[in-house]
Amino acid sequence: MSTILRIRPPAGDAVEGDAPTGAAAPDSAKQYIERVVNLIPTEVIGVYLVGKAGIQARFADKTDHSQDLFSETTYWIGWTVFCFLSVIAVRAWATSDQNTPAEKPAVAIAAISFLIWVYSLGDVFKVVEIRNHAIWDSLLAMLLVFAWTLIVPLFYRAK
16 A cells, blocks of 8 residues: 555655756645645545534434433534544554555644644534633634644645
């Protein structure tokens, strides 16, 4: 199996468009887009959205849910943690091979990207409070998305 979601190719692998040895290759728009797409954990985002729809459907009515096995907050926290750990596991697997270890920075960036994406939606962050203060803010969510999108390519470039 190839390392399909790596940002940096394993040592010794030539990449289309690589410059000759000793010369720096300029990033093309195609290579940049491919790297950005590889940083978005779409394989888990789809799963997250299905679970989100299920949780929202279950708790959409105003009936008493006190007899439910778990509360809405518990479902949100559990589902978000499960999907977050799934991002880490899937990305570690997809960026490694038998002779190539997982690309830890790419795994970390995908995990952080997932958390920022979930925060931007609200979801679990709307139902969880810390010391009676909401931890979700729509302005902060928007700014985090824009800042992360701008910053990641600046500090993590494929070599």
